[in-house]
Amino acid sequence: MRRIGLPHGPAVPYLGSFAEVNVRTYVRHNDAPGVWFFSLDVDRFVPAAVACLTYRLPYCWGRTSHERVGDTLTTVVRSALA
Helix, strand or coil: CCCCECCCCCECCCCCCCCEEEEEEEEEECCEEEEEEEEEEECCHHHHHHHHHHHCCCEEEEEEEEEEECCEEEEEEEECCC
């Protein structure tokens, strides 16, 4: 996530950019489309807490990193509670 802020406002310093990993699938229920998140992991506590409390999304806080070497992207997620 990059440069996240309030609608029509500037990005929030430090908290507005962070690594995020989500594992999701697209579903249909009663013929209505939706998204089911298996996990949403971020490396900033405040955005995780805000998303959990305001949007009821299952965000988890931990260490998340991405590293690209050539055509390979490696992502590592470690829970802050482990």
